[in-house]
Amino acid sequence: MSFPNTPPEGINPIEGLDAEQIALLLLASIAFEELGLAHVINAEAEKLQGAIGTLVDENGDPVNPSIQAGSLAELLAANREVERMLRTVIKKEMLLEFKFENVLDLIGTLPCQPMIQMTTTNTANPCVVNTTGTVTCSRQLVSSPVTITFNLFLNGVPAGQFINNFPNGNFNTGFFIFGAPFTGVLTIVATTTVNGETVSTSNSINIINCVPGAGVAGSGESVIVMQSAEATQMTLDGGCDCLDHQ
Known part of the structure; x- marks a missing residue:
């Protein structure tokens, strides 16, 4: 040896x-x-x-x-x-x-040192991205419920905010781009608070040739971002209260 x-x-x-x-x-x-x-x-x-x-x-x-x-x-x-x-x-x-x-x-006896890690990937649909990640406390997965705020930006302009509750530090959600055709950069900023300390992280991903389906509210006028489940409900209800990106 x-x-x-x-x-x-x-x-x-x-x-x-x-x-x-x-x-x-x-x-x-x-x-x-x-x-x-x-x-x-x-x-x-x-x-x-x-x-x-x-x-x-x-x-x-x-x-x-x-x-x-x-x-x-x-x-x-x-x-x-x-x-x-x-x-x-x-x-x-x-x-x-x-x-x-x-x-x-x-x-x-060490205080918790929270950290949030996130990965955003494209899907087969150019208008849909999937976001997964973890929230840890001193490198251990948080086992209690976690609330995460997602702020989204299209080419640097605010395009929506979503607040989600997850049963533990593992999170997985998706986002839809609705409205006018869009090619550019989607940035997602995730923020959470663990034991009184707030941490955040961000991902940017390129969106290429996103052409939302016809008949969707706001089509041809503006671009909006929604979470996958809410996008489906919007199509059924014919309405959306998301923040528009002009």
Whole structure:
């Protein structure tokens, strides 16, 4: 096994870290110590292989045959040395477990750091886009109900606002472009609040040759954006209270 590499500039204290970053550094330090112990265990295994004569190189040739035990007493002595070293490794593992549990306790006291991630894709219908995403709290999916506000813009001009409630941090919704033919950029800004902290994200997607069906309210005069289910209802009702884009 090769030895772990450290940065050439060394590992130096970093100022301005928040509690979550400190916890991640502590977890990384535990991982490095575990890697070091793995190298120790591997070395002890090779020591025993050498003592019994089964340590070979890539070509199958014995490695340093002189270290092979010449008697039962020498073999038992090598085994005792390995046993003592493994006892030390076990003690170190126990200390690392205590350190790991302390870090977990620290993580449990950290305030939620919400984040919203969103992806918008075109569909087979050039007038329809699908938006999916997640709302997380300290990298964990929010399990409680989430309210998300979607603000939509066509070529930078406001074209609608929708407020949706979702059972958890997973969300999926679609948007229809109605009215006059449209080619341009649709931008969706999603905003939500988790534990009193508001976060937002945005996606922009190109709309090419969107020609809404004839007979739709406002056709040929303006462009409006609706959510998929509401667009279907508008067609049935013959009306819409969405914000127009002139």
